[in-house]
Each structure stands twice: as C-alpha cells, then as structure tokens.
Amino acid sequence: MLVAATGRATIAAGSYVLAVATFIGLALVRLRRGRSVVPAVAREVVKRQVLFTGIEAIPFCALIALLTGAVVAAQASLLSGADGRDLLGLLLVTVLVRELGPLIVAFIVIGRSGAAIAAELASMRVHREIDSLEAMGVDPFDYLVVPRMGGVVMALIGLSMGFVAMSLLAGWIILQAVSASPPPLHDYASLLAVQLSWLDVTVLLAKTVVPGLLIAAIACFEGLTAAHSSTDVPRAATRGVVRSLSAVFLWDAGVSVLIYLA
Amino acid sequence: MSAILSFSGVSWAPPGRAEPVFTGLDLELEAGELAVLTSGLGGGKSSALRLAVGLERPDSGTVLVQGERPARMRERIGYVGGEGALLANLSLWDNLVLPLRWLRDPPPAEVEARAREVLALFEIDSLPAVAPAYAPTNLRRLVALARALILGPSLLVLDEPADDFDRDSAEEVWALLAGIAADRGIAVLAGATDPPRRLGSRIVALSGTAVPATRRFTPGQRRTTAAPALRPAPDALVRKQP
Numbered sequence: 001m002l003v004a005a006t007g008r009a010t011i012a013a014g015s016y017v018l019a020v021a022t023f024i025g026l027a028l029v030r031l032r033r034g035r036s037v038v039p040a041v042a043r044e045v046v047k048r049q050v051l052f053t054g055i056e057a058i059p060f061c062a063l064i065a066l067l068t069g070a071v072v073a074a075q076a077s078l079l080s081g082a083d084g085r086d087l088l089g090l091l092l093v094t095v096l097v098r099e100l101g102p103l104i105v106a107f108i109v110i111g112r113s114g115a116a117i118a119a120e121l122a123s124m125r126v127h128r129e130i131d132s133l134e135a136m137g138v139d140p141f142d143y144l145v146v147p148r149m150g151g152v153v154m155a156l157i158g159l160s161m162g163f164v165a166m167s168l169l170a171g172w173i174i175l176q177a178v179s180a181s182p183p184p185l186h187d188y189a190s191l192l193a194v195q196l197s198w199l200d201v202t203v204l205l206a207k208t209v210v211p212g213l214l215i216a217a218i219a220c221f222e223g224l225t226a227a228h229s230s231t232d233v234p235r236a237a238t239r240g241v242v243r244s245l246s247a248v249f250l251w252d253a254g255v256s257v258l259i260y261l262a
Numbered sequence: 263m264s265a266i267l268s269f270s271g272v273s274w275a276p277p278g279r280a281e282p283v284f285t286g287l288d289l290e291l292e293a294g295e296l297a298v299l300t301s302g303l304g305g306g307k308s309s310a311l312r313l314a315v316g317l318e319r320p321d322s323g324t325v326l327v328q329g330e331r332p333a334r335m336r337e338r339i340g341y342v343g344g345e346g347a348l349l350a351n352l353s354l355w356d357n358l359v360l361p362l363r364w365l366r367d368p369p370p371a372e373v374e375a376r377a378r379e380v381l382a383l384f385e386i387d388s389l390p391a392v393a394p395a396y397a398p399t400n401l402r403r404l405v406a407l408a409r410a411l412i413l414g415p416s417l418l419v420l421d422e423p424a425d426d427f428d429r430d431s432a433e434e435v436w437a438l439l440a441g442i443a444a445d446r447g448i449a450v451l452a453g454a455t456d457p458p459r460r461l462g463s464r465i466v467a468l469s470g471t472a473v474p475a476t477r478r479f480t481p482g483q484r485r486t487t488a489a490p491a492l493r494p495a496p497d498a499l500v501r502k503q504p
Binding site: 039040041042120123124127128129131132133134135136137138143 | 337409
C-alpha cells in the first residue's frame with residue numbers, strides 16, 4: 001500500500017518535472033527561433049512583467065535587503081572578532097551573495113508574481129480568454145508564457161543584483177554601530193572585493209536565471225492547466241507558489257552542493 | 263459558389279460523455295450568408311460554434327473552412343465567444359487591436375485607421391480608455407464584434423451576439439450583422455437561444471438537446487428544481503425561416 005502510494009507519487013512528481021522542463025524548453029526554443037520582427041505588443045507584455053515583477057517590488061526588496069544585510073553583518077562581526085577582517089568579508093560574500101540574496105529575492109518574486117501569474121492565467125481560462133486568443137490566431141503560449149518568462153528572468157536578475165548591493169551597504173552601516181573598529185567604506189569595499197570571485201558571480205547568475213525560468217514556467221503551467229471553474233483560481237495560485245518554492249529550494253541547494261563539492 | 267464553412271455529418275459529445283449532444287449536423291454556409299444555430303440550453307450551439315473555429319474536434323464528420331481544417335484558418339475567422347472574452351488586463355482599445363498588432367504588426371497609423379473603420383460599422387466614434395470590467399456589457403460586446411472583424415475575415419462565428427442588448431437593440435445588432443455579411447461577403451454563423459425573427463436568415467435548429475429548451479423565468483414564478491430528463495440526440499434539423 002505504502003510502496004504503491006510512494007510509486008504513484010514518484011511517477012506524478014516525475015511527470016510534473018518533465019512537463020515543466022518541456023514548458024521551459026519550448027519557451028527557450030520559441031525565444032531563440034523568435035520571429036523576424038518581434039511584434040511591439042509582445043515587447044509591451046515583457047515591459048509590463050518587468051514593471052510588475054521588478055520595478056514595483058523594489059521598495060519591499062530594499063527593505064528586506066537592508067534588514068538581512070544588517071542582521072548578517074552584525075552576526076558576522078561577532079563571529080569574526082576584531083582582527084578577522086578576511087573572515088568578515090568571506091562570511092558576507094558567502095551568505096549574502098551566494099546564498100541568501102538570490103534565495104530571498106526568489107521567494108519575494110514567487111509570493112508577488114508567481115501567485116499573480118498563476119491566478120491571472122487561471123482566471124483567463126475560467127473566462128474563456130485563452131480560447132478567445134487561440135481563436136484569434138494569437139498563440140497563447142507565445143503571447144502569455146514566453147514574454148512572462150523573459151520578464152520574470154530579467155526582473156529577478158535586476159532585483160538580485162540590487163538586493164546584494166543594498167544588503168552589503170546595510171552591512172557596512174551596521175558595522176559602524178556594532179564593530180569595535182568600524183571599517184571605512186573603501187576598506188569595507190576592498191575586503192568584499194578580495195573575497196568576491198567570478199565563481200560568486202556565476203553562482204548568483206545560476207541562482208537567478210534558472211529560478212526565474214522555474215517560477216514563471218510553474219506559474220504559467222498551473223494557470224494554463226487550471227479547470228474552467230472559479231474555485232480553481234486560488235488553487236492554481238497556491239499550487240504555483242508551493243511548487244515554485246520547492247523547485248527553487250531544490251535548485252539552489254543543488255547548486256550550493258555542487259559548488260562546495262567542486 | 264464554394265462554401266466558406268461546411269459541416270458534414272458532424273457529431274460531438276463533451277469529453278468523457280458517450281452520448282452525443284448532436285449528431286449528423288450538415289450545414290453549408292456561403293459568402294454573404296448569415297445562419298443562426300439555435301437550441302435550448304445544453305443543446306450544443308456553443309459547441310458547434312467552437313467546432314467551426316477549431317477549438318473543439320468533431321467525434322465524427324468533418325468541419326471545413328474554405329476547404330481547410332478550421333485551426334489552420336484562424337486568421338480568416340472572426341470569433342466572439344459567449345462572454346465576448348475580451349482580455350481583462352487590456353483596455354478596450356488594446357483588446358480591439360490585439361489580433362491586428364500581434365499577427366500583422368502594421369504601423370500605428372494603419373492600426374488606428376483599421377480600428378476606426380471597424381468601430382464605425384457599429385457607429386462607435388471613440389472608446390473609453392478603460393479595462394472591459396469598467397465598460398457597459400453591450401459596449402464590450404460591440405468591441406468584441408469589432409475585434410472579430412479587424413483582420414477582414416471570411417467567416418464570422420458569433421455566440422449570442424445580441425445577448426447583452428434589449429429587444430429593439432438586439433434586432434438592430436442582428437440587422438447590422440446581416441448587412442455586414444452581405445456588404446462584405448462574409449459568411450456569418452451565429453448561435454442564439456432566441457434567434458432574430460425578421461431577418462430572413464437561415465435558422466439551424468439543433469434540436470437534440472441534452473437539457474430541454476429554457477423556460478422563461480419571471481419574478482414571482484417558482485423555479486423548478488427537478489433535474490430535466492435527458493433525451494437521446496436525434497439528427498440536427500435544418501430549415502429555412504419562413
């Protein structure tokens with residue numbers, strides 16, 4: 001009984017992963033193949049997505065970045081002691097750039113945009129708007145999914161860069177208050193620069209581009225596969241959030257493990 | 263003259279249901295002609311219209327638009343579903359021009375000229391800059407009809423096109439549609455529970471209803487709660503309106 005249930009759950013999870021991977025693959029193929037001239041209306045969908053997912057999320061992201069940077073810097077300062085400048089830089093770069101920055105931004109984007117995209121597309125299905133698009137000859141995948149994926153990825157990269165910068169700045173500010181020998185700004189920048197390598201930039205990109213694709217793909221998939229019933233709209237949003245969180249956690253953990261094994 | 267739309271021996275059942283909603287539907291529609299499919303609730307009007315657009319597939323028989331499968335002819339078909347189905351996150355204007363901008367992407371001046379031309383067919387000079395939710399339902403319906411015409415289709419498929427209008431205005435809408443069909447040589451297939459009476463258009467009665475025809479419910483009358491008995495689906499009837 002338990003074995004059968006586990007088997008069924010594994011098959012269901014495998015099918016889901018395959019479906020989302022196909023979704024992402026198809027979007028990338030469509031993006032790459034493109035059209036000779038991308039219609040202006042498609043660029044408008046991307047712009048709206050960047051505005052909603054990226055620009056409008058800046059104040060909240062900035063607040064969380066300041067708080068996270070302050071907490072991490074205070075703890076790092078305590079752990080590294082007065083003479084442990086290298087350790088302080090290493091802790092800040094490792095925790096904020098490699099791990100927490102992209103993860104927290106992904107969580108914010110899932111909470112704001114992943115849920116919204118899934119609910120929006122599910123609602124469009126309920127109101128037959130997707131059918132209407134299809135009947136007009138407008139491919140719903142090209143019009144709804146591909147631009148949203150592009151917009152979410154761009155927004156996630158921008159927000160993550162901004163988050164890292166803001167949290168590191170907040171770290172310097174808090175060090176002025178809690179450290180026995182607070183570093184001047186240029187010293188602080190140098191100790192971060194010493195620790196920052198191309199690997200960190202690669203990890204940051206890996207933890208923003210792929211999660212961006214995952215969040216948008218899962219949200220769109222859940223929205224477009226919702227039933228034609230208004231009660232399925234919140235369900236689609238919930239499934240989108242929960243599955244995106246799981247996917248992003250798994251991806252980030254996998255990347256981190258690979259980096260520390262390498 | 264060759265038919266713009268042809269249904270030949272078409273039967274259709276909803277997914278997961280064995281009993282067809284209609285069977286043996288034969289219909290040929292030529293350029294400039296308006297035909298109205300009529301049935302009671304659940305009688306298959308909307309489904310037949312969805313078959314004409316290629317949003318559903320027939321269980322048997324064939325549906326062709328200018329000799330091709332409807333899904334391959336989408337740019338030649340203008341479709342307005344039951345709710346009009348304008349996109350909620352676009353303004354009325356952006357909804358109107360979406361198919362033109364997406365499929366052909368002409369210069370803005372050309373988009374505007376074409377949009378004004380189709381709006382003029384419905385005597386609309388300008389549109390309020392609002393999302394559909396903030397516009398009157400009859401204006402939404404007219405914008406959806408104008409959108410269906412913006413690509414210059416050969417076939418219009420309309421589900422309850424006059425549903426959001428009072429009786430007199432509904433007659434005007436039907437007359438407008440018949441005029442557009444005749445003037446522009448567009449074949450129009452419409453679904454209506456209450457078809458127009460004075461147009462001389464063809465009425466196609468899908469009488470194989472899964473649910474008996476709607477009884478009008480007036481205030482003060484008790485609504486019947488008993489489930490209606492299902493009837494087998496006889497062949498669709500085709501007749502000329504007298």
